[in-house]
Amino acid sequence: MSQTLPEALAAFHPGLPLAVALSGGADSTALLLACAEKWPGQVRAMHVHHGLQAAADGFQLHCETLCSRLGVPLAVRRVDARHGRGASPEDAARQARYEAFEAIPSVEWTDVAIENIAIAQHADDQVETILLALSRGAGLPGLSAMPACWQRGGLTFHRPLLAVPGPAIRDWLIARGEAWVEDPSNADVRFTRNRIRARLLPAIEAAFPHFRETFARSAAHAAQAQAILCDLGAQDLVALGLPPRIDGLQALSRPRQANALRHWLRQVHGTSASKAQLDELLDQLADCTTRGHHLHLKIGRGFVRRQGDTLEWHAA
Structure with a gap:
């Protein structure tokens, strides 16, 4: 069932202190605002500067201005997110971000130990991930889409907004008079995810108004089935x-x-x-x-x- 942003944050109970991945876009701006209000003094922010477009400096400036106003310590990491020949630019940028996140325990915020990171992916992102998996003929791991919580590199990552529709997040920000930065690359339909967002999701919503909930339910079923297969595989390997x-x-x-x-x-x-x-x-x-x-x-x-x-x- 879809949630509002306040409902999602009320159900979110990470270990504290908490770091929020802050891109400067609407979703991460809203997540940082909500987390900073819920846990004053217990939230840190991390911005990854990909250096892939001229607007990147503007993203960083927005993050610095927002964090200064909120009194949230901000760490900025510049990464080389260029993709190799034949590689996906989205995958290269994602990998660079996670490598930056995984460096948090050793180099950031010496006053606290960060073990939990929140990422602002939401219900529309989840649907896009499922549709991408279907387009590639993925099996259960791909159709399980994005987990709400997982561990990597000694850190626990959280996606507390997976039940919140993207438009609801922007409405929440507008109602509060909060600004964010629009990433120009989001309008570039050369990227498959952007084509899905711009062309396919509106058509799906017109035909199936509750698609976010039903897609999420299917992804949960796939994840459950995959967990059973993993258990069976582990048992078979013990015997083999x-x-x-x-x-x-x-x-x-x-x-x-x-x-x-x-x-x-x-x-x-x-x-x-x-x-x-x-x-x-x-x-x-x-x-x-x-x-x-x-x-x-x-x-x-x-x-x-x-x-x-x-x-x-x-x-x-």
Whole structure:
């Protein structure tokens, strides 16, 4: 069910002190204002300067002005968010932001220890993420969309606004007479997420007015199903051993083999297989009926090969 921003903050109980990721846009501006009011003196802000556009200095100035008015300590980190050839610019910027966030415990705010960070992604962002996953043919992990809380690099990240519609956040700011900075790149429909926001969401809302709630419910179902598959994969790996035995895998159904192999690659080796790679691995696994059958396949960032009665993965 959709929430108002005050309702979302009333239900938000992070560990304190809390850092808020502040871009200067409407969403993060509203989140910082609400958090600073709820926990005076217990909130810090962090702005990541990507340096990718001329407007970036204006984002920083807005953040500095806002934090000065609120009495919230602000840390600014400049990062190199340029993307490599063939890489997504959004993914490169996201990775640069998280690397900056993960540096917080060692370099920021020596008066307090920060272990919790709030990020202002909201209900519309969640829908966009699900639609992107669908467009890419994603499985349950992608359709689970963005979690409300997760851990990375020794920090706990929170998304307290995932049930709040984007327009409601802007209405809240306007009612308070608060300003924010519009990112010019948000209007650039060369980016898939922007096309979804500008063209697809209005059409979906016209046809399905409660789409935010129903999409969120589907994402929650996907996340629950994925959690069950992870539990099953972990149980199967205990029985199969590490590295996994070929005969044990062959005793499982093909879907269960795929799940166990995904879990092994992800949890033990930190890599993943494409659908084509995994299908080929399963086909080769079925053909491993003699000790002399050779198996050596490109999987993720390395190779899976047969080593006697087991499968082994090694980096490329």
